[in-house]
Amino acid sequence: MAINMRDNNTISKIIFSKIFSKLSKAEEVILNEWLKDDSNKKLYEKITDPERILNKAEEYDKYSEKLRKPKLSDRYWLLKRYAAVLIPLTIIISSLFLINPFKKEITYQDLCNTGSTPSIILSNGNKMDISDKNKEVINSIGIVIKDTMDLLTCALAQNVDEENIQNIEILTPIGKRMTITLSDGTKVYMNSGSKIKFPNKFKENNREVFIEGEFFFDVAPDKRHPFIVQMNRSKVVVVGTEFNIRSYPDEITVQTTVSSGVVVFSSENSSVNLISGEQSVFNQISLGIEKNIVDIYDFTAWKEGMFYFNNRTLEDIMSELKKWYGFEYIFDNEVSKHERFGIELKRDVPLDKVIDLINSTNTIQIYIDEKIVHIK
Structure with missing residues (x-):
């Protein structure tokens, strides 16, 4: 009869037999197959650790009949005696790690939701990954892709024909950053879990983007055409400057931190001018705006x-x-x-x-x- 490798009782007995060198050839084959899984191998090393076994034996001893405390040389003998006579095999194996021993150990890496690729949504609603396989389509709307290690870089062409101008949206997934050079030369850094909507070519009288998430803007100077960053309930207006904006949908505040130049942050009810080293914190519930002097690197290190x-x-x-x-x-x-x-x-x-x-x-x-x- 075939043995189900998920049967904890079967594996418990095999491991226990291995501990005391009573493993049959058939059991050896089953154990070796089970140990091919790295998580099972780590688990096995825990189970067979002599010090861990001794500690568990002592714990059991506390609850047994009043037996004398053994010397170090007797402790191995006592464990054998308990295991062979008093303790069901599945209990002692399970007790060695206080949880279901054959359940895959969860690591921090298992919990991470990373690995996706930045994506783009075209004006017709089509969504695609920003990757080599879609490069031809993406290039056709005036976007050039360059992948440099963990930082994906896109640049917009300046010679897009009027009939090909369209609004596009770019999204960065968890664990990814990217940079975009807009058609006017403005450089945009996008943090993880962010999205930005903009035209693939700015019209002469309008430089406007819509964002959600965290961004650092290095805005190309143009005194006649201010650069406008729109958010849910606020906006930033600049001419040529460097600044950071944090506006995630799950956070109640919007932070605007100026690295150089001057920006004007505006909400529905008020506005504030900011210069280098200053930060505004807009509370989207109370609608109040705080103005602080900050260490710029605290809020811009992510882009590095x-x-x-x-x-x-x-x-x-x-x-x-x-x-x-x-x-x-x-x-x-x-x-x-x-x-x-x-x-x-x-x-x-x-x-x-x-x-x-x-x-x-x-x-x-x-x-x-x-x-x-x-x-x-």
């Missing part, structure tokens, strides 16, 4: 492919990590949200490395439970 958290709360940090890696998380208590950290890392590091760094402070514990990242 960096995480930069300067004395930021863990609540802010986890929100930013989620937007880049695409995982779900829960704070187990309110206190943890307000812990502050200073972190500077490249964005191409795996999520587990970032989590390990935070956990190494010993002030916070971050772990996975049921495919959710928990913080306490």
